[in-house]
Amino acid sequence: MNELDHAAKDINSNRVFPIVLAYGYSVFITRGRDNIHTVFTYADKAMYEHKSKLKTSV
Numbered sequence: 001m002n003e004l005d006h007a008a009k010d011i012n013s014n015r016v017f018p019i020v021l022a023y024g025y026s027v028f029i030t031r032g033r034d035n036i037h038t039v040f041t042y043a044d045k046a047m048y049e050h051k052s053k054l055k056t057s058v
Contacts, residue, residue, distance in 0.1 A: 001025075022051035 004021065012018040028039040047057025 020029070020054060022047055022054055024050055 001023065004023070008021050010018055024043045026042035026046060027034060028034065034042075039046045
């Protein structure tokens with residue numbers, strides 16, 4: 001994720017309108033209690049939390 005952030009920062013140094021990336025992730029462990037749909041829900045929630053942090057830091 002840090003590499004992605006750095007790449008976006010480098011790209012934005014030459015842009016008038018910056019590209020902003022909001023992302024989230026979750027880990028799926030096949031022996032866990034969660035199913036793949038739950039993991040996508042966790043990742044989606046993490047993405048919206050990151051998006052919210054981006055809005056407050058601008």
